Amino acid sequence: MSRILGFDFGTTNSVVATATPDGGAALLALDGPERSDAVFRSALCFWEGDRGGVEAAAGPWAIAEYLDYPEGCRFIQSFKTVAASASFDQATVFERRLKFEELGQRFLTLMAARANGALAAGADRVIVGRPVAYAGARPDEALARQRYDAMFAGLGREIHYVYEPMGAAFSYAARLDAPATVLVADFGGGTSDFSVVRIAEPGAARRCAPLAYAGVGIAGDRFDQRIVEHLVLPLLGKGGQYRSFDKVLDIPGGWFADFADWSRLALMRNRRTLAELEKLRRAAIDPEAIGRMIAVIEGEIGYRLYHAVGELKRALSAGEEAVFRFEGGDLSITAPVTRAAFEEWIAPDMVQIAAAVDRALAAAGLEAGAIDRVFLTGGTSLTPRVRRLFDERFGAERIATGGELTSIAHGLAMIGREDDVAAWTVAG
Template sequence: MTATDRPAALGIDFGTTNSVVALAGAAGTAELVPFGNRGAVFRSALCFWQDEAARGGLAVEAGPWAIDEYLDDPQNSRFLQSFKSVAASASFETASVFDRRYRFEELGRTFLDRLVAHGGGRLDAPRPDRIIVGRPVEYAGARPDAALARTRYDAMFAELGQAVHYVYEPLGAAFSYAARLTHAATILVADFGGGTSDFSVVRVAAPGAARRCEPLGHAGIGIAGDRFDYRIVDRLVLPMLGKGGQYRSFGKTLEVPRSYYADFADWSRLALMRNRRTLDELAKLAKAAVDPAAIGRMIAVIENELGYTLYDAVGACKRALSMADSAPFRFHGGGVDIEAVVTRGEFEGWIAEDLERIAATVDRALAASGVPADAIDRVFLTGGSSLVPAVRAIFDARFGSDRIATGDELTAIAHGLALIGQEEDVAAWAA
């Protein structure tokens, strides 16, 4: 295939935290799609609010515009984020938003509709010849159902009006990184998203080869940035909301059900707790609790729609710890006032178990590829959590810091997916 007859291709990295889109044309290069003056990184979030002028009485925005709408009126909006995390969950059926219930695919189509609308016309029909969508090697969740996720993805991306090809997300990053290489190499790509950490070993041929990249093996795990966030919330916030506390029932003293706290510390589920049934259950629990004020604080955070505020506080602390040995954590709202200093050592202790499982998954990827660690020429780290020093240390220890490459942490996958869309045999890359 020559440069002049390459098909136009659209690469979509639908991420747990952020989404990015890239377009590749006849020249054989790909460029990111900007969203107005907000750049190319589109937050994977939705905000709903009641508006009589809107269709069905419910208005909606996505991306950075969803954050704007939420911040303008938090109590009268519903802010949903990280909803990709429930794609493979059979226990997730619908999300209650005011008086409507949304299936995953309906949330996804709504998100895509707003993403396209903010694409400045570059994503409107007619669309490119091929659409390539990234998917994780392993979906998030305790018992992820990959077939269910595929069915939901198919229904979601039907919004685009043409067939899509699914490719493992780290392969997109591999193809993007291969475009930088001027020689043959065997590379390990480590993609750290919000919900999953995925690894692929790829053999890259010298420039000009008929097939530049050959995938050799993959592995993934549903542990990534959101799990690290959970550890911070679990240590600093949940104790003030009654976790580990007790309540009285029929003469017995029982532990407050942990399921409420599991949902509260999950960004994809926190906003969904703001429904009448859950709030009524929590109100009854508060009356029976040994520490009713603690349950009352949890109710206040939920009712006042403070999920994004909490997420922002956690993210600020985590990012600061990537650059300093200690960082402040500050959250105020719903009667919860937390001012704490977290050391990097404390944080790394909280996520130690997660790091061990991530490291084991790297070993599984190497085993699946049949390539030993010392035969890996380069390791390409991408995704926001690749900036966490303890994550980087896993790869420094196994491969040596001189073999580690980074860059384009949030955009490499979409860029590579668009380039894969121009390959003659796209099916060879399909997941």
């Protein structure tokens, strides 16, 4: 194979690596407005051009365009979250309707334009990461595969899919000089995925042998939702009521669930949704609260809210208390939050994450004591509550970290070097 790519298409960030002649892999640097970086935000920004038509930018360029003129943009992020969702059909962008695969193709095209020609010619073999369990209430794996196939078709001659934690396992194996049984835990924006892998000694014909996989559609974006649910949604009408003829009814929770989901908040700015919200505002017992929700959506302030939530999470990872601050869309929020409160909010999610770890171990037929090392990767692995789960289960001395945003792409490129990748690919 003359040209091999490992592609980690993430909910929050995307990373590409290329196989190198020495048997390793190198991350591909992509141009940004300020500097080159291997980590490229999985985001799109659309706006109407001066000469008509719709223009677009991706990654950090999308963020820069949005910050320059938010009210004139459509900013879409975390769209990987709806890959397996049959309820998602298309996004409305300035009267144009774009399917998931069209969003994905546009993202890849714009990403390639920032790669200084490194992605222009296409690859002989592309190894694309996919989650063990897709996000969503009823994920449709066949639909996700169909959408991924259409999205990545133009990227290379051969397209193969590998579970994301398996890519991280290959990357971590390069750091080991002795055999080990390893639990790889990959925490991204949309999913938490686990693989139990037997790593052989360096130079072995088959270095990484998967023993079991498990996953759950819960990760960093769900933690964000918990923050929004507790600090923002009560000011937007959550828990409120509206009048319908001679009855007073509870406002349906679906509005608030969509608002707290980054992938769906971006899609609420369409004529039909805004008309329905305006109708709700007129009937609401507290119309000003619904008006604030409308203002955030119409003003395209979702990314600013996302940024404020992210700032709070990072501050709570560094300290025991922080202040959540957000201004925009007639909202003004200043609220102190303790790490203990945040961990209480995400407690139900941590139960499901722990259960997925149990499933991975059970499928491998192993007890926790049989795991030599635990490799934590993905941005959400930096959350103290997540780290503590593994410290308590396996012991801090067995935990390894590093390359939180890049290990998957790095390992996927290394898998692509194998003569027969079928041992690691996912058929469906």
